[in-house]
Amino acid sequence: RKIQNQFPIVEAAEEFDYLIQGYFDLGVTIPINIIRKYQPVPLIGNPLRAGHPLECGAWLEHFSYQFLLLHEFAHVTLNHSESTEISQEVRKGQEFDADKLALKTAIEISKTENWKFASCIGAWVFLLVAKWLERLEKKLQNYSVSTHPPADERLVALRQTLAEKSLVNKNVFKVLEEIESLFEKYWLKSEYIRNRTEGHTRLSNLLSIS
Numbered sequence: 001r002k003i004q005n006q007f008p009i010v011e012a013a014e015e016f017d018y019l020i021q022g023y024f025d026l027g028v029t030i031p032i033n034i035i036r037k038y039q040p041v042p043l044i045g046n047p048l049r050a051g052h053p054l055e056c057g058a059w060l061e062h063f064s065y066q067f068l069l070l071h072e073f074a075h076v077t078l079n080h081s082e083s084t085e086i087s088q089e090v091r092k093g094q095e096f097d098a099d100k101l102a103l104k105t106a107i108e109i110s111k112t113e114n115w116k117f118a119s120c121i122g123a124w125v126f127l128l129v130a131k132w133l134e135r136l137e138k139k140l141q142n143y144s145v146s147t148h149p150p151a152d153e154r155l156v157a158l159r160q161t162l163a164e165k166s167l168v169n170k171n172v173f174k175v176l177e178e179i180e181s182l183f184e185k186y187w188l189k190s191e192y193i194r195n196r197t198e199g200h201t202r203l204s205n206l207l208s209i210s
Helices: 002-006 009-027 053-077 088-108 113-139 151-165 172-197
Strands: none
Touching: 053 088, 053 113, 088 113, 088 151, 113 151, 113 172, 151 172
16 A cells, blocks of 8 residues: 555556567567566556666666657657758757757657656767767777767757756756766776786777777
8 A cells, every 4th residue: 555655556557568569579578577576566667676687777778769860850850951062060069959859759649657767878878878889989999980979069059958958857967977877887897807808809809999
């Protein structure tokens, strides 16, 4: 009863339906938490039920892909040109616009606050991974001019969009800051590993990047 009072029944039902669909789409085979005796009804992003690490990873992948796909759909919706004749600044402006529409759409189609949080987290994970790739390209001296703005600039723009439009509970900013901090810590750890192996194995070979 305590758990029932904590989660509105309509919200729980909607998220349970989404969870089942997610398990089908993602191919997750671990038993869902609703059948675990001491766990509450599964709610995306609820700190009371982190779930299995593989399950968490699957959800991160799911919402990251969601942002990527919505970003590409946004280019079509906004009628962006693929012409090589447009300037680099115009092209980068289109990328910012596609990011904003993708995040806004992801939030609007979310039925609960937890889904909204998860959609924001997915966008951040996607762009933080892009930031890692940019760093590695520079380190490998394999950095080429991109039609996309730097990931850092894209994250700043999305943060401004969230603040201006009041699209989601302001607590999401704290969550996103923690995710950025975690990614930075993992980057430093990966740097340490790379620096230790560079003397024995070329970094490009280690990372399987030609």
